[in-house]
Each structure stands twice: as structure tokens, then as C-alpha cells.
């Protein structure tokens with residue numbers, strides 16, 4: 001969601017005549033689009049603002065937006081004179097005006113309503129044929145560790161008509177892949193009475209002419225209904241990839257986290273997904289070192305990781321987020337050293353699984369959507385339906401092409417392949 005907000009910021013700035021700068025030193029306006037989900041992300045922002053304070057030039061405007069702006073507000077102004085404006089993400093259309101008027105008094109605008117008007121702002125995407133489309137905003141779950149409901153508000157679904165109009169317009173501009181975004185994307189439509197739900201939305205989006213691929217994230221295990229699993233299995237355009245955060249393999253920790261499912265329930269859903277969607281890629285998020293996590297709890301997480309056999313996993317160390325239930329109720333009692341140790345063990349286990357999953361694809365032919373040129377210019381970077389990154393020789397290819405690719409090699413995190421034939425292209 002944060003990446004998508006940045007696309008709007010770039011769109012707004014470019015429409016107002018600003019260009020993306022090479023370095024902060026040359027910039028007229030420096031924008032921090034911040035994330036508050038993890039402490040390490042916040043520390044980077046504070047560190048960067050600290051080092052900018054001595055280098056800031058006359059006439060430069062520094063803007064902080066995103067979730068840290070909402071969380072810390074005018075605290076940014078108390079920490080020195082570096083920041084000129086603090087804006088809620090809903091107010092980013094004001095950045096060009098603020099940058100042009102050379103602010104003399106620090107400015108703070110954090111409106112208390114969350115709406116989807118940001119979706120009508122211009123967008124500048126890094127991949128021209130792939131678009132992020134939020135379908136719901138905020139989250140109404142109450143996971144103990146999570147700051148999202150506090151900084152993004154309760155869950156609100158966008159109107160299906162607005163979403164479909166946006167997808168139609170994206171398709172007519174050459175977009176072939178859309179990624180439907182929601183903090184808890186599966187519960188889309190719970191706040192409407194018209195019978196629309198996420199399974200139905202998937203079908204409607206996949207039916208838009210020109211859309212060849214539909215992805216979605218992030219799913220919550222409690223809201224991934226059989227209806228949704230069936231839709232993923234049945235609709236050709238929907239990529240066979242489900243990102244389903246597990247967070248812990250211990251029932252005790254899951255209950256403390258307030259996730260609303262047990263490990264057995266999670267494994268049942270995972271099994272159902274694998275049974276109904278052959279060849280599906282199943283990925284997850286896991287937090288290690290949540291308060292109260294013992295060696296035994298941690299080993300249960302390793303066990304579930306192995307039993308489900310995730311193709312990939314994003315692994316994090318717990319860090320208390322001020323304002324969350326976990327930070328109020330629990331002592332952060334797993335030492336930093338122990339968290340690091342558990343993270344490294346889990347990383348080793350998962351890397352082996354990822355490697356095995358990638359190796360199993362060598363010799364197969366996958367449909368790859370070409371996204372952009374790899375840093376080594378002789379290759380294009382594309383994605384297989386299971387979201388694996390595939391490097392393909394660049395001859396005769398261009399962005400937006402759907403190419404049938406024979407996989408010849410597996411690396412640690414990506415595949416290498418040879419293009420056999422073009423099976424489709426963007427307009």
C-alpha cells in the first residue's frame with residue numbers, strides 16, 4: 001500500500017512539473033513516504049532526517065507523509081528544523097503547492113477521516129504494464145502486534161464500480177496485470193449489503209478486456225473462504241499464488257497475537273488450497289520473538305513451516321509498536337540476540353525449501369509476464385504465475401509481453417529461462 005501511495009506522490013509531483021531527482025542534495029523538495037509497521041523502518045527515517053539536518057540547503061522543502069506522519073505528527077517538528085511539512089497521505093496533493101511557496105512556518109495537516117479520494121490522483125508506476133489497485137483501505141482485525149488499524153483506520157471497501165472503472169482505464173492504457181490490494185483483501189465487501197464479496201470481485205476484474213493477470217494481497221487465513229479458493233482455481237487470469245501470513249506455528253502465540261485461528265486450522269486451509277489449485281505457490285509471513293515465545297513455541301513454527309512447505313516466506317523479528325495491544329500488555333521478553341538467532345535458523349530452513357521449490361521448476365515451461373530490464377541489460381525480468389522472478393534473454397522482448405519460457409536454471413531467489421514464444425502482449 002505504501003508503494004502504491006508513492007506512485008501517487010510521483011504522479012502528483014510530475015503533473016505539477018517536478019522531476020524525480022538523482023540525489024537529495026540536488027532536490028528542491030525531499031519527500032519521506034514512511035511506514036510504521038516495523039521499528040527498523042522507522043529508525044531509518046529518524047536516522048536519515050538526523051543526517052539531513054546539517055546538510056539541508058536554503059530553499060529545500062522536506063515533507064514527511066505516510067504512517068509515521070500520522071503516528072508522530074508534530075513530534076517531527078520538535079526534533080529540529082529539518083521537517084517543513086507533515087501530511088497525512090490523504091493530503092499529498094498539497095505537496096507541489098507547499099514546495100512552491102517556500103514554507104517559513106512548519107505545516108502540519110493530518111485530517112482525521114480516511115477516504116479513497118487519493119485513488120483519483122495521478123499515478124506514476126515503475127512497471128508500466130502492472131498496476132496496484134487498492135480494493136479496501138485500513139483493517140478491522142485486532143492483531144496484538146500490529147499498528148495498521150491505528151494508522152490506517154478501520155477497513156473500508158471501495159465501491160466495486162469505482163474499482164472496475166479504474167481497472168478498465170488501466171487496461172486501456174496498456175496495463176495487463178493488476179494486483180488487488182487490501183490489508184485484509186479477502187474480507188472485501190463485508191461493509192456492503194449488495195452481495196459483492198472478494199470472490200465475485202475477482203471474477204469481475206478478471207473479465208475486464210485486456211487484463212491477463214490478476215493478483216491479490218494480503219489474505220487473512222480466517223477470511224479465505226472456500227468460495228475464494230474455488231475462484232482462484234477456476235479463473236484462468238487469477239495467478240495461482242496465495243500469500244497467507246501464518247505469523248506463528250504455536251497455538252499459544254497465535255492466541256496471544258489475537259490472530260483468530262489455530263495452527264491446525266491454518267494447515268487445513270493450506271491443504272485445501274494445495275488440493276484445489278494444483279501447482280499453487282504458497283507464501284507466508286512469520287514473526288519470531290513475540291513476547292512469551294519459548295524454544296518449544298519456536299520449534300512448532302519450524303514444524304509448520306516444513307509441513308506446509310511454503311515456496312517462500314518473509315521473516316521478521318518482533319518489535320513492539322507503541323499504541324498496540326502487545327506493547328501495552330506484554331513485556332518484550334525475548335532478547336534481541338535470541339530473536340536474531342531464531343530468525344537465522346528460520347531463514348536457513350526456508351531458504352532450503354525455496355531452493356527446492358525453484359529447482360523443481362527446471363525443465364518446465366512457464367508463462368512469464370515481462371516486467372522490465374534487469375540490471376544486466378541483456379536480460380529482461382519477468383514473473384511466472386506463481387510470482388517467481390524469471391530472468392529471460394532480452395532479444396525480441398519488451399515490457400508487457402506474455403512469453404512462454406523454458407526454465408533452464410534455478411538460483412537462490414530466481415529462475416533463468418529461454419523464451420520459446422510470445423503468447424500475448426499489451427496494447
Ligand code: SF4
Nearest residue numbers: 139141143146148183
Ligand atoms: S490483519 Fe494484518 S493489517 Fe490487520 S491487524 Fe492483523 S496484521 Fe495488521
